[in-house]
Structure formats: structure tokens, C-alpha cells
Amino acid sequence: MGIRTVAVFSEADAGALHVREADRALLIGKAPSSESYLRSDRILEAAKEAGVDAIHPGYGFLSQNGDFADACAAAGFTFIGPKGDVHRLMGDKKAARQQVQKFAVPVVPGYDGEDQSDARLAAEASRIGFPVMIKPSRGGGGKGMHVTNSAAEFEAVLPRARRESLSSFGNDFLVLERFLSKPRHIEVQVLFDQHGKGVHLFERECSVQRRHQKVVEETPSVALDADLRQRLCASGVAAAAAANYTNAGTVEFLLDSSGEFYFLEMNTRLQVEHPVTEMTLGLDLVRLQIEIAEGKPLPFEQWHLNPRGHAIEARLNAEDPRHHDAPSPGRILHFEPPHGPFVRCDSGVATGSVVPEYYDPMIAKIIASGPTRDAARTSLIEALRDLVVLGIATNREKLIQILESEPFRSGRIHTGVLDEIGPLPAEVPPSAEDLARIAEALEAAPSPSGVATASAETAPDPWAAANSWRLA
Amino acid sequence: MRLKVAGHVHNVVRKSATEFEVDGVRVTAGRASANATRHTRAFVVREGERVFAQVGGRNYLLTVMSRAAAEAAEHAPTQGELEAPMPGRVTRVAVAVGDAVKRGQELIVVEAMKMENALVAPEDGVVTSLSVKVGDMVAPGPALVVVEPAPEAAS
Numbered sequence: 321m322g323i324r325t326v327a328v329f330s331e332a333d334a335g336a337l338h339v340r341e342a343d344r345a346l347l348i349g350k351a352p353s354s355e356s357y358l359r360s361d362r363i364l365e366a367a368k369e370a371g372v373d374a375i376h377p378g379y380g381f382l383s384q385n386g387d388f389a390d391a392c393a394a395a396g397f398t399f400i401g402p403k404g405d406v407h408r409l410m411g412d413k414k415a416a417r418q419q420v421q422k423f424a425v426p427v428v429p430g431y432d433g434e435d436q437s438d439a440r441l442a443a444e445a446s447r448i449g450f451p452v453m454i455k456p457s458r459g460g461g462g463k464g465m466h467v468t469n470s471a472a473e474f475e476a477v478l479p480r481a482r483r484e485s486l487s488s489f490g491n492d493f494l495v496l497e498r499f500l501s502k503p504r505h506i507e508v509q510v511l512f513d514q515h516g517k518g519v520h521l522f523e524r525e526c527s528v529q530r531r532h533q534k535v536v537e538e539t540p541s542v543a544l545d546a547d548l549r550q551r552l553c554a555s556g557v558a559a560a561a562a563a564n565y566t567n568a569g570t571v572e573f574l575l576d577s578s579g580e581f582y583f584l585e586m587n588t589r590l591q592v593e594h595p596v597t598e599m600t601l602g603l604d605l606v607r608l609q610i611e612i613a614e615g616k617p618l619p620f621e622q623w624h625l626n627p628r629g630h631a632i633e634a635r636l637n638a639e640d641p642r643h644h645d646a647p648s649p650g651r652i653l654h655f656e657p658p659h660g661p662f663v664r665c666d667s668g669v670a671t672g673s674v675v676p677e678y679y680d681p682m683i684a685k686i687i688a689s690g691p692t693r694d695a696a697r698t699s700l701i702e703a704l705r706d707l708v709v710l711g712i713a714t715n716r717e718k719l720i721q722i723l724e725s726e727p728f729r730s731g732r733i734h735t736g737v738l739d740e741i742g743p744l745p746a747e748v749p750p751s752a753e754d755l756a757r758i759a760e761a762l763e764a765a766p767s768p769s770g771v772a773t774a775s776a777e778t779a780p781d782p783w784a785a786a787n788s789w790r791l792a
Numbered sequence: 793m794r795l796k797v798a799g800h801v802h803n804v805v806r807k808s809a810t811e812f813e814v815d816g817v818r819v820t821a822g823r824a825s826a827n828a829t830r831h832t833r834a835f836v837v838r839e840g841e842r843v844f845a846q847v848g849g850r851n852y853l854l855t856v857m858s859r860a861a862a863e864a865a866e867h868a869p870t871q872g873e874l875e876a877p878m879p880g881r882v883t884r885v886a887v888a889v890g891d892a893v894k895r896g897q898e899l900i901v902v903e904a905m906k907m908e909n910a911l912v913a914p915e916d917g918v919v920t921s922l923s924v925k926v927g928d929m930v931a932p933g934p935a936l937v938v939v940e941p942a943p944e945a946a947s
Contacts, residue, residue: 643877647905650879650931653837653844677880677904710837710844710851713878717850749798750845750852756812756821757834758845758854759793759804 321607326370328363330356332676337668344370351678357381360388364395374398374613376606380680383589384411400613402566402588409563410586416563420583423562425555428574428582430497432457438478444496445474451499454478456485456492464488467499502734503574505529506541506581508556509597511608512565513618520553521597521605522627524570527733528722530645535715535738536722537593538632539600542693542731543575552581559583568594568609577734592685595664596631599689630696631689634704634723637681640713641744649677653711658703662689662696665707675712683714693731697723718744795843796855842933873935874911880904882928887937891919899937902930917941 327342332351339345346366349356356362358381367375375397377383386407392399401407410416417427431444445452445468452474456464464484468474478494486492504527512518525541526534544552556571563586570591572584594605611619639645652673657665667684669675675683686707688700701723704716725741727733750758795802805813812821834847843854884901887893893913900911921938930936 640878646878646909647907648878649904653839654835656835679905681905705849708835708846710835710846711839713851720849747798748850749800750847750850752814752817752819753821754834754847754850754852755795755797755802755804755814756819757847758795758836758843758852759806759812760821761834761836761845762793762838762843762856763806 321610323610326366326372328357328366330678332678335672335674337670337673346370351676353381353678360385360391363388364391364397367392367395367397372397374400374610376400376609377589379590379592384587386411398613400567400609402563402569406563406565407588410588413585416586417583420559420562420586423558425559425562425583426581428498428500430495432495436493438475441478441494441496442471442475446471448496448498450474451501453497453499454481455495455497456481456489457495458489458491458493459485500574500576500582502577502736504541504543504734505534505572505584506543506552506575507570507572507587507591508553509591509594509605510556510560510565510569510571511605511612511618512560512567512569513612514566514615515617517618518557518560518565519618519620519622519625520557521601521603521625523549523552523556524591524593524596525733526593527735528728528737529735530738534593534635536632536634536719536728537596538630538693538696539596540627540630541575548579548581555581555583559586567612568605574735592635592682593633595666595685595687596633596689599631599664599687600627600629601625602628629689629691630693631687632693632696632700632723633685633687634700634719635682635715636684636686636707636709636719637715638675638683638712639681639715641715641718642747643713645715647677647681648713649675649681650712651675652683652709654708655710656706656708657684658686658706660688660699660703660706662699663687663703665703686719694729697729721745794857794859796857797852801857872914872917872939872941874899874914874937874939875935876902876930876932877909877911878902878904879929879931880909882924882926882930882936883908885922885924885926887919887922889919889922892942893917893919893939899939900924911937913939915939915941 324343327338327345328348329336329339329345330349330351333339348362348366349359360382375392382388384407386404389399389401389407390404421427429448451467451469454466466477466481468477481494482492485494506523506525508523509521510518511521523541524537524539526537528536559571560569568590570587573581574584575581598605638648640648652669655669655671657667664687665684669683686703688696688703690696690699701720704720707716721744722728722741727737727740793804795804802815807813810820811818834845836843836845841856843856845852845854880902882900883903887899895913895915897913898910899913902909917939920940924930924936
């Protein structure tokens, strides 16, 4: 776009890729994010020093912080995202649910009223419709939750749920909610300009999750037919309109196995998984975000948007799937991104990068597209096999296991599918052939002792053999 | 050369331009092998004695061993030598040299990326060596704490 970029960085990120690629980079504090990336005052000082026009908050840290959005505007900078009060409204889960309901967006049926009598709770359970989950109002982490499948079972379980809530949380106030069996996480990308016009960019399915963290995302979702897609996307636009939304945002829904969908929350920023939408629509979402922030009208109408084919993204994390997903910070001694005509690698690292221990473990996103879901899936598996990361543990093999699993292949996925797929099988020791290949590569390594900074490879295929120096 | 991986030491010797002998068995090496494909390329980086490898779509962490080290490794028990599971900072040291410990007891906690990882005693025994204190930065490799098994009579 011909816009010069200024990056900010913490002491731990002094050698990071984003620092190297920006036109200018400014240090804003120490490694812990509370002393750097979460300090809006330091970020605004840096913005003043560099004389920037606009601030893009990315997708972590302060990107959904309404006070930061306001502070940017007050200091005279354009904040690339919605206004502060929109962040605050959607950040309050209960207020957000109430607001979107006024615009006919479905929310999970429930009851959290003051009347806690047996009769009232039983009546509310019947109104909500079984199966109904009983939850302690103060609870969390699944503790004290009960799923009941009938009015009789509800009556039988209610006294126990009260006792457990009282003993675990010191309060026997209960909340009722429709229990969703094997729900899918499906979200709608929306885009609103500053002139009141909004469109949706269709859905993404992000059902493959570990502890509420997305691992594999795709578009379109195999769970939607044309009618359901139309209704879901319209609800996404309605929810955003309910908040007077501007810029790019994502409305998240849960889709029950019965085909009912419910509003979960709205993310008031760009999402990590936005590339799958870009690949099927041929759009650049960050460019559109900047144009909207500049006050330009949306450059297209809803009916201009026709997604093509299928795209899947896998998140590469610096973690060890064979050791309880323990983080694996450290120096990346060799990094080789995958290649291919329908493969994209958005990476925050390169050979020599240090993955700091302080931040989120995601180091790259690998995205593949194709005319069909299976074409995209097999391309992504190939790409993950081609991807080389040496020096730290990653979830690369775990991602391949997921993509090759029966539930993923068949599209029968839900938010608990990783439990179904199971842990990564135990490490297979290298075969004699593999050991010979490793020994051969070691002999050819440029620096056989000390810290080698380059990798050696043996080249079995004629194309790679063209690099004759490797075979010398 | 001797390569240690997954607890086993393998003897790998080059025999010809295309052949290696692995633990006494002859195999054809990577690029000359008939079933070689794009994904059987071996990528390796050596950092001191440690070798990071990716071959056949799998990652391995190997150690290049001298003859003496290889022989010692086959005899000496190393089960009680506990190393850091990942680079991080020691946030807790719960024992001192000479302490009797029970199997499963927490000895040291290493924190990285806001996750705590406890090193626990692999068996009942006595702490015979401790090389870290709270605040130290540690990485996989050296033993941080050593637990020697309790004598038969005590167990």
C-alpha cells in the first residue's frame, strides 16, 4: 500500500522477524508483556516519537482494549479497529448477549434469575428444553456442573447441585443453560465501514480446539447447507450492527448437533485465522481494515463476494505434544517454510530466531487451499511434512495426526474432537535407513562440530540434485 | 560414529560411497536408496554433541557420543539424574543435598511460558547433588539434581 511501518518490540524480541521487517522499530520495555506490549503509555510515546498516522493493534495484547482505542484517538492517532465503547460492550459477555438478543440473534437459552425456588427452576428448565445443564453461578472449570435429560432427572439432581455449589463456591445460586451436545465452533467474519454499510465474508469453522484454543481452522464449514449458511451469516451481520460496529470483526457461534446455532461472543479485532477467508475470497483483510480506518467506503457489495474452493489453516506452536504440550522456547537452529502453489506460511520466525519464554507459543501459521476440502487437507499435510523446524519442539507432527484422523477427514468434528483423536502415538525410534541418512547428512554438514548454523540435507530427488554442491 | 537416540546407542559406520553399517546391518544411505522420496531427506543441525534431525517427516534429538561415553552410558544408571525439560527459570527448589525423598516427590520447579514443570524423584532415594538455585536460567542437558536410590533395606 506504500505505507511505511513502525514496529514496537520488547527486550525479548530485539532480534524478532517483525523488528527486522519493519521500516523502523522502537523498543518499548522489558520482556514481560505487562512492562511492554500491554503498556499503552509506552506505545503512544513510541507512536509520537515516530510520528505515525495510525496504529494497528494486531490480534493479541491490547487489540480488544477499549481504553487503548480511546487513548489512541485522544492522542490524535487513527486506531485501526472499532471505537472504544464497542470493545467495552462486546467485552462484557452478559451485556453483549442482551444487546444482540434485541436484534433477534439467538443466544443459548438459559435462566439466571433471582427466583431460585424449586418450582421456578423446574419451570425454567422445561421452558429452556432438555438436555439442561445446571451450573453454579460462581463456578468455573466444569466444577459442580450437571447435565439433566428430563424433568424427573432435573428434580432428582437439583438438591445435590445446590449442596455442591454451596460447598465448592460458598453460594447455592444456580444458573440453567441448554446443554449443547458436541457443538461446533463456527464464526462469521464481518466488515463494516464508517458509513453504516456492512457485509459478511462468510464463515470459518474452528471446532478443533485444545482448552478453548483453536488449533485447525477452515472455510467453508462442512456443517452448513446454503440455507443454514445464509441464516448464520445474516445473524453475524445483525450482531455486529447491534453494536454499531466498524472495521473487521468476528461473531462467534456454537452450532448444536441438532442444527441450532447460538451467539457465543464477538471478537472486536482481526483473528489469527483470517487467512483462510482471504484465500477463498481473494481479499487482503488488513488492507481493507486500513481503508476503512481511512474513512473509505467498502469497495464491494455483498453479492460481489463469492468464495471459491476450500482453505485450511494449522497453527504451529513451540510446544512438545509428547510432554503435555509443555512450551519449548529456545533458538531455532534451522527453519524451512513449506513451498507450493496453494500454500501460504505466515511465520514470525526464521533460522536463528529465539522463541522467547514470555509470550504465546504460536510461531507460524501454515495455510493451504484447493478446489475441494480434501485437496486443501492433503496439500496442508504435504506442507507440514515439508516444513522443517530444528532446535525446539513443535506440534508439527500433532497437526499432521489431526489432519489425517478419521474425524477430521470425514468432517465429523466438534469442540471436543481432540479427545476423540487421542494423544500423539509414542515416538518411533529411527530406522536403520533413517540413522544412515542422519549420519550421511552429519558428514556433509558444513560445520561438523561446535554450533552449526546451517543444515545439511541429502537429496534423493533429481530436482534437489541440481544443487550439485550439496552432493559434492 | 555412535548416535544415541531414545535411550539406545547405535553404531553407524560408512562402508562405501552409498552404504552404511548400522548396528552391524548394511543399509543403503539416503540419496542412493531405492525407496527414497522427497520426505526421506534428512535435515540435521549439530550443536556441540546434540543433533537435531528431521527425517521421514519425524523429528529426533540425538547425541553424538565418543567411544568412552558410549560404553559408560551402557553401564551407568542415569535414571536419577534429572535435567530441565525445556529452557526456563528455576522458580522453586524444594530439597537440599542429603534429603531423603520419596518417589514422585517434587524436587525443583522450572517455569517457562507461564507453565510450571516439576522435576520429581523417579524413585525413593537421597539427593546427592543439586546444581541450581531459585532464579537460575536452565536448559535441557546437564543434570540439575541427582537422586541416588535408597539401599534395599530402606525400601
